[in-house]
Amino acid sequence: MNNTKMIDRSGCPICKSSAFSKKFADENVHLDQLDRFAFASRKIPEYMHWQLWECQQCDLIYADPIPDRTTLVHEYEQADFSSSVQAKLASDTYASFLPSIQSLLPDLHGALDIGTGDGIFLEHLIRLGFDQIEGIEPSLAPIQAAKPEIQPLIRHGIFEKGAFSENQFSLVTCFQTIEHVDDPLGMCQEAYRILKSGGAIFLIGHNRRSLSARVLGKRSPIFDLEHLQLFSKQSISQLLIKSGFQVGWVKPIWNSYPVTYWIQLFPLPRWIKSKLMRIIGFFGGNRLILPLPAGNIAVVGYKK
Ligand SMILES: [Zn+2]
Numbered sequence: 001m002n003n004t005k006m007i008d009r010s011g012c013p014i015c016k017s018s019a020f021s022k023k024f025a026d027e028n029v030h031l032d033q034l035d036r037f038a039f040a041s042r043k044i045p046e047y048m049h050w051q052l053w054e055c056q057q058c059d060l061i062y063a064d065p066i067p068d069r070t071t072l073v074h075e076y077e078q079a080d081f082s083s084s085v086q087a088k089l090a091s092d093t094y095a096s097f098l099p100s101i102q103s104l105l106p107d108l109h110g111a112l113d114i115g116t117g118d119g120i121f122l123e124h125l126i127r128l129g130f131d132q133i134e135g136i137e138p139s140l141a142p143i144q145a146a147k148p149e150i151q152p153l154i155r156h157g158i159f160e161k162g163a164f165s166e167n168q169f170s171l172v173t174c175f176q177t178i179e180h181v182d183d184p185l186g187m188c189q190e191a192y193r194i195l196k197s198g199g200a201i202f203l204i205g206h207n208r209r210s211l212s213a214r215v216l217g218k219r220s221p222i223f224d225l226e227h228l229q230l231f232s233k234q235s236i237s238q239l240l241i242k243s244g245f246q247v248g249w250v251k252p253i254w255n256s257y258p259v260t261y262w263i264q265l266f267p268l269p270r271w272i273k274s275k276l277m278r279i280i281g282f283f284g285g286n287r288l289i290l291p292l293p294a295g296n297i298a299v300v301g302y303k304k
Contacts, residue, residue: 210295245301
């Protein structure tokens with residue numbers, strides 16, 4: 001990340017104005033302290049973030065300036081893939097919402113998972129009867145870790161305008177990715193274009209208004225240089241409405257992860273975490289799965 005080029009966003013990425021924005025936090029990035037996991041998912045947090053603003057009209061926290069797209073694409077392409085166990089657990093949680101969503105879809109032909117990682121969620125889509133399934137993922141490591149039967153369904157790259165056809169999909173999913181993209185509104189507008197009428201977008205992201213975020217404040221792991229915006233129920237709904245969607249529902253979700261992973265997320269010094277994780281790992285903490293309200297929200301929007 002040593003030749004990071006920063007660009008101005010000129011305001012809130014939802015309402016495209018800075019009229020309602022107040023400075024939220026100064027930038028605290030030390031590029032020399034970052035490792036190759038900095039842009040990986042489910043990593044040990046570094047507690048670094050860009051200069052942050054809060055749009056009081058949209059209830060969004062956003063970074064401005066941000067690294068330019070070339071830098072982001074390069075960082076994600078090279079990022080390491082840290083854990084497929086956690087990816088599996090997360091994807092089971094997200095898939096538990098699918099039966100109620102899919103009952104309202106026009107059909108089960110065409111599903112796209114944006115930021116699909118090792119494509120583990122695509123397995124759920126197959127199991128539930130979807131066909132013409134695709135995943136798109138910018139990082140090479142998770143694609144290489146994908147199961148041989150899933151790998152051909154994953155396209156390497158970022159979700160860009162024109163990459164898919166109009167009315168191609170009945171369902172577009174995007175988990176823990178919406179805070180990473182440089183243009184979340186553009187992403188959702190493009191999702192709207194490629195969805196059939198009655199098709200759904202299903203997003204999961206961090207909730208800046210969650211209990212854990214409020215208790216931990218700026219020590220919350222959601223403040224991270226990978227996150228270019230942080231949503232709440234209000235701002236994630238606003239994002240979908242501005243993109244043309246009708247919001248079906250928005251609600252907080254509980255995540256199930258091994259105890260050792262929860263410790264990774266907790267704001268403790270690194271050496272204490274490593275010790276704790278070794279001790280708990282020794283007593284089988286890797287196998288002990290604990291559901292907690294980790295501060296995520298899920299939202300579903302339908303194309304009219
Ligand atoms: Zn705004």
